[in-house]
Amino acid sequence: MSLSACAAQVARGDPDRFAATMAAPEAARARLWPLYAFNLEIARAPWVTAEPMIAEMRLQFWRDVVADGRVPAHEVAGPLVDLIREAALPADLLDRMIEARRWDIWREPFVDVAALDAHIEATSAGLYWVAALALGAAPQHEAAVRDIGFAAGLAAWLRAVPELGARGRQPLPDPRPEAVAALARQGLARLDRGRTAGLPRALRPAVLPAWQAGPVLRMAALDPARVARGALALPEFSRRWRLLRGAFTGRI
Structure with missing residues (x-):
């Protein structure tokens, strides 16, 4: 559960966004990596399985993380929850991002x-x-x-x-x-x-x-x-x- 793991995930999954973030000051990068890694997690959830209900469960996992602030053993969830607390990010905004990804499932x-x-x-x-x-x-x-x-x-x-x-x-x-x-x-x-x-x-x-x-x-x-x-x-x-x-x- 580290920022370096989030950064590595963005580098692999979203290289253009990674390149743009590397041009930012270090303090800004520390706040952006967890968000961009979270975005990759919810964007890929509908595509990693052919079973719609499994994809729904993956998205529900992130809805629970955002809503409850719980920190499961996950390399992105921990930094994300820390950032939500530190920056007082609105959970409803993150939840709408997750909900929209259901389009890819059905x-x-x-x-x-x-x-x-x-x-x-x-x-x-x-x-x-x-x-x-x-x-x-x-x-x-x-x-x-x-x-x-x-x-x-x-x-x-x-x-x-x-x-x-x-x-x-x-x-x-x-x-x-x-x-x-x-x-x-x-x-x-x-x-x-x-x-x-x-x-x-x-x-x-x-x-x-x-x-x-x-x-x-x-x-x-x-x-x-x-x-x-x-x-x-x-x-x-x-x-x-x-x-x-x-x-x-x-x-x-």
């Missing part, structure tokens, strides 16, 4: 765009906001952080569309090119709104993982066929440059 399609938006709001935007809270965010920062988190989540979702489809999911409520382009433009609008809010420097590590969202969403908006082809990855040089720029200037 394979039900989203009935409309609003349902997809709600899923990304609970998962990605929720993660960005709880990370910002762990770094000392105030209520007036929530809208901007959530806008950036939503855009980052939508970009990641569009990149994952081919894999989700291959696993039997229906990730888009409307896969027509014009609908996909509209989704991407929505994400860009929220990203721009979040960027212009002027977040404090101390909160930059919480939003830096969105460093790829802008170009990914622009590609999807201009050529939505790239989504189904799985062709939204940035060139390696561009990825590295954007991360370095974000780390030094705060621009994402």
Whole structure:
């Protein structure tokens, strides 16, 4: 039950977020690793078994940890509970993140765009906001952080569309090119709104993982066929440059 174990788990399971977090001050990293490792735990829970009830039990385990503050023998639960107590993180926010992951268990399609938006709001935007809270965010920062988190989540979702489809999911409520382009433009609008809010420097590590969202969403908006082809990855040089720029200037 250590921060190093959480960091190692993020390095293996979410290398882009790991790279962004490594650009943060050490004190910020110590608060972000448990959250990001927790996010990986709940994100993978529906995928590690073909039995829906076992997946439900895995998610319930984390709901109990968050609600009760109990510390089972688990390398992520201990640091997470410590952080919840130290930073007074809202249990209901973490619980909504867990609940949203049930979509991956039962394979039900989203009935409309609003349902997809709600899923990304609970998962990605929720993660960005709880990370910002762990770094000392105030209520007036929530809208901007959530806008950036939503855009980052939508970009990641569009990149994952081919894999989700291959696993039997229906990730888009409307896969027509014009609908996909509209989704991407929505994400860009929220990203721009979040960027212009002027977040404090101390909160930059919480939003830096969105460093790829802008170009990914622009590609999807201009050529939505790239989504189904799985062709939204940035060139390696561009990825590295954007991360370095974000780390030094705060621009994402």
